[in-house]
Amino acid sequence: MTGPRQVLLQRRGPDAVVALVDGAPEHLQEADLSRFVARLEAAGAGPRWVWDDTTRWYPALLAAGLRVRRCLDLRLVHRLLRRSPLVDQGLLTGPETAAWDELVPRSATSAAAGSAGGGAEGLFDLHVHVAALDAAAEHAAQQAALAASLQRGRLQLLVAAESAAALVAAEMTHAGLPWRADVHEALLAAELGPRPPAGEPPAVLAALLARAREALGAPSLNPDSPADLLRALRRVGLEPPDTRSGTLSQLDHPAVAPLLEHRRLSRLHAANGWRWLREWVHDGRYRPDHLPGGVVSGRWAAQGGGALSVPAVLRPAVAADEGWRLVVADVAQLEPRVLAAVSGDVDLARAAAGGDLYQGVVDSGAVATRSDAKLAVLGAMYGATAGSGGRMVEHLARRYPRAVEHLELAAAAGECGEVVSTWLGRGSPRPGGAWTQQAPDVPVSEADLRERRSWGRFTRNFVVQGSAAEWAASWIALLREELWRIGGAGRVEQRPHLVLFLHDEVLVHTPAALAEEVADAVRGAAERAGRLLYGEFPIAFPLDVHVGSSWADAADDADAGAPA
DNA sequence: ATGATCTGCGCC
DNA sequence: AAAGGGCGCAGATCAT
Structure with missing residues (x-):
């Protein structure tokens, strides 16, 4: 029993969707979409879903409990092909090229964090705009450009990896990164003292600031102002070229220690303090936007709470649910x-x-x-x-x-x-x-x-950096398939699933009983990614893999910082 | 007031 | 004696 190979979805106005099922049009209501997708996804291997932009289709399907096996993300592929020197740009350009150039992903976080009543993003969102884009024509142009490339094999790998990355990104936002607010608060209290009243600095920060001001004889010093700080330092005879931590730490003065500690803790407070926790963690999950290809090199970017720079000190708060484990894996070098x-x-x-x-x-x-x-x-x-x-x-x-x-x-x-x-x-x-x-x-x-x-x-x-990013995208694309196979039954978030991807590191949230199998799958996917991209070239991608209850359990500073 | 730019620093 | 690539974000400062 096999289904169609390819289904292109196209919006036609506020509620109407046209599906080209192996080229044959079917007319749907938006409300019927998830049933339609579920039916075709259950047939055989499932089709390749071709759509303008994964962020405009997949979140609603995930919310309906669905998961699709593969897709082609025309927005991401457009950006790839438009810049690739391996592509004849003449085959790609058409009347809508500029509109595709400008198409930006839909953000889950800015919509959620917007003003009450849906926020400006919702009103501004370009359903009309996107409905006007002709996905079938763009798809045809992209396929023609790919077919004509002398390196179409490589580009097709890249297109597949990028589209799979779009699915992973949407699934990660959907499932969320498990985050223990109680652990986070305990860590904040240990570093900063008890949570201060709104608008006031934590007691530890206030004390450090007082010590620094005292040592410099500058009672109104604002340590956040480089100019102010430089002036105060000059008054005590110090002439650092800038006020970076590394520069200050060279100075011999009693103000330096409280200044540096204040800097470290005020950053923690401002970037990942109580306010961050309230804004970004809900029901035990942190859900930033993940943006595959968000960096010109092809690395992912993220938006909302600084997801790619969770400070090491807070990683104990990233903790598996009861009965679950985190499998943390990173590639060595x-x-x-x-x-x-x-x-x-x-x-x-x-x-x-x-x-x-x-x-x-x-x-x-x-x-x-x-x-x-x-x-x-x-x-x-x-x-x-x-x-x-x-x-x-x-x-x-x-x-x-x-x-x-x-x-x-x-x-x-x-x-x-x-x-x-x-x-x-x-x-x-x-x-x-x-x-x-x-x-x-x-x-x-x-x-x-x-x-x-x-x-x-x-x-x-x-x-x-870019070649490494496409290796890593291939790694997680293959891993995603493996995790689904391991999982058995249920929704994405009820099976082993990716929750974070950090350039060369992944976090998988998994039922405890499957953790070892997941660890093997992570290694296997790395090996397959190496062969997929580099064939028989003799390079291995060894991983550090840890199964634990929290991200911190995987802490491995063997390679942190410059060795002495 | 609002937005752009700079500085500093967390992560890879 | 350091230095070099890529991000996102907060707060200060500058420009409009």
Whole structure:
């Protein structure tokens, strides 16, 4: 019993939907949509749902208890293809191209946090606008552009991974990240003292501020104002170039300690304090918007409460439900491994084979210590040119010429204003600076030269960061399939499901009995992702996998910060 | 008042 | 002696 292979959904006004079922139109009411989707999803492998934008279709289906197996997200694919150097842009452009360029995802959080009565976003939302976009025509143009590409295999992988990522993102917002408000409050109390009355600073902050003011003889000092703080420091004979923590910590003065502690705790209070908890955590879940492809490199972005920078000190509050576990997995040294693969550097791949790439670089004789290896590899990927990082890069280049040359070429292309591409064909944006317009014989100003170099560092990093992002997207796409297979029955949130994705790390919330199976699935998906993208190239993606009750149980600072 | 930009810092 | 890539967010400051 097999169903249709592909169903394209198109809105036609406020309540009407047209479904092209393998090309044959069926007319539906919006209210009948979930039944329609459920019926076709149950037939065989389920169709590929083709729609303008996952954020405009999938949340309602999830709310109705459904889950779809695969989709094609025309908005995300449009953005990919529009920028890819592997695509003939002429095949892609049409009368609605600009409208597709401007289509933005629908936000769950800004709608929810908006004013009473639905908020401006709801009224402003472009149902009309989106209904006017011709999804079938866009789909046809995209398929034609893909078919004509000399690298269509890679682009099709990228399109599939990006669309699957859109499903994962919607499911993560739907299920929410499990968050224990009581644990969070206890952590806040331990750091900041009891919750202060509204509008007042926590007692610990007030005391630290008083100590800093006293030590500087500046009774009205506002430590949040860099200018004010610099003035106060100058009055006691200190001349730091800026007021960053690292700079202040070099100073020898009794005000420094309370200032730094105040800075750390006031940030915790402002970014993730009681107000954050009240705004973002409801019924034990934190539900930010996840935005696949939200960063030009293809990394995800997130909106609402700073989901991608949950401070380490609060991670104990991210805790599994009773009878459930969190499976936390991160890839060891993802970006240098991806660099080895995309540059075809078998020596760097060999250095990675032992599990610790940095140690492998040391064992190859390129550098003396693990921390030198880290400096060298990160320096090469970020574009360090001077100091210890730059010197280490020279050592790296002698031992791993292919990997380093790959980066140098990306940087050189960027400095010339050219587009670079990830492994699967995501293109970098074009630079906008004045330097791109200059005739070759015009002398280059110092400022323009700095800008060129800066753009070169961006394109250098783009090929690694972006290729790593598409590996990671493939990883979670494959993992999503595995988790569904493991789960047995029930809705997405009743089975093992992804709750957070952080560039090279995933959190899966799972019934305790399935946790070990989930851990295996996470490893298996990483292995399959490596083969899917890099074939037989001998690079592995080893994971640190922890099963625990909270995110903090997985804490592993083996690689945190610069080793001494 | 409102919005853009800067500084600083959390995360990768 | 550090330095370098990507984000989001808060608060201060500047511009309108």
